[in-house]
Amino acid sequence: MGLSNLGAFHTVIGIVAIVVAVIAFIRNGKIDLSQLTGRIYFYCTLVASLTALGLSKQGGFNPGHIFALFIVVLITAAYFLYAKKQGNNGYRLLENLFLSFSFFLSLVPTVNETFTRVPVGRPLAQGPADPLIGKTLLVLFLLFIVGAVYQFRKQKKLNKSA
Secondary structure: OOOOHHHHHHHHHHHHHHHHHHHHHHHHOOOOOOOHHHHHHHHHHHHHHHHHOOOOOOOOOOHHHHHHHHHHHHHHHHHHHHHHOOOOOHHHHHHHHHHHHHHHHHHHHHHHHHHOOOOOOOOOOOOOOOHHHHHHHHHHHHHHHHHHHHHHHHHHHHHHHO
């Protein structure tokens, strides 16, 4: 696969973040920073995003680095809202959205890198513009929208009962 040591470390940490996020979505309907899965997601996503800044197939600063920086901003803002704005209120809506959007954005380079590398020797896609990547990202985006609406409704109910 041609991964450097940093690339391999980044990949393992990123996979852990994705797996715990999926577990969190299944268990709680959201990434909840008060839960172990939420904290693991936060720290693994932070490390994966920061290590992504040291990676580049094309050389130099690229769109993947912008994604990484934006993800860091989203999870940091979500953590701030979690830590400083306690209680069931409108801040939870933003926290949920920021964490879910960070997860979706993490999947964009993940899908691209996975589909252009796997299976080794005969990858599923030839490059970022491959229709398979576009269709997969469209499905993931639609799932993000459905999930965000679900989280919004669920949090609104929690806010009203508080």
